Amino acid sequence: MADTTTIPxxxxxxxxxxxxxxxxxxxxxxxxxxxxxxxxxxxxQWVSIAxxxxxxxxxxxxxxxxxxxxxLDDRIAAIREELDEAKxxxxxxxxxxxxxxxxxANAESDAEAMLESAKAExxxxxxxxxxxxxxLVERRKRMAQDKISAAEREAVAEVRAKAALAAATASRKLxxxxxxxxxxxxxxxxxxxxx
Numbered sequence: 001m002a003d004t005t006t007i008p009x010x011x012x013x014x015x016x017x018x019x020x021x022x023x024x025x026x027x028x029x030x031x032x033x034x035x036x037x038x039x040x041x042x043x044x045q046w047v048s049i050a051x052x053x054x055x056x057x058x059x060x061x062x063x064x065x066x067x068x069x070x071x072l073d074d075r076i077a078a079i080r081e082e083l084d085e086a087k088x089x090x091x092x093x094x095x096x097x098x099x100x101x102x103x104x105a106n107a108e109s110d111a112e113a114m115l116e117s118a119k120a121e122x123x124x125x126x127x128x129x130x131x132x133x134x135x136l137v138e139r140r141k142r143m144a145q146d147k148i149s150a151a152e153r154e155a156v157a158e159v160r161a162k163a164a165l166a167a168a169t170a171s172r173k174l175x176x177x178x179x180x181x182x183x184x185x186x187x188x189x190x191x192x193x194x195x
């Protein structure tokens with residue numbers, strides 16, 4: 001049952017400035033609870049919307065997480081490949097370094113061997129040059145002696161020729177002075193008789 005009470009008209013007149021009557025109904029029944037509302041929606045509707053947003057957010061976050069995870073996994077794979085490539089390049093560089101260190105060591109020993117070989121070759125050339133110069137000196141000495149001997153023979157032959165000429169000239173002169181016609185006949189007869 002509803003109990004109606006009247007608000008005194010004086011109180012109402014005080015608030016509105018008019019004299020009107022208002023009726024208020026009070027329910028003394030079962031205790032009815034009024035749910036609060038926001039933008040004309042009940043709390044269970046707000047909870048449903050929040051759950052829907054949460055589920056959509058979870059799905060979206062999952063997709064974003066997968067996308068981010070895939071991106072990070074791809075980046076990690078790329079970094080691993082770069083690291084593997086760097087390791088491979090480093091090992092190649094170390095091999096090259098070792099190879100060149102060996103080549104340098106071999107080059108130093110080769111240089112020492114070449115130096116020793118050059119010294120030995122220089123010694124051999126020097127020895128050969130000394131022998132060749134001695135042989136050349138001997139040849140020149142022999143040639144000079146041969147020239148001297150030839151010059152001596154030529155000089156002796158020239159002296160003999162001049163001596164023979166001088167002797168012939170002197171003999172002619174002596175024969176011309178000492179030989180007369182009689183002696184000449186006697187010589188011719190002796191010569192003929194000797195033949």
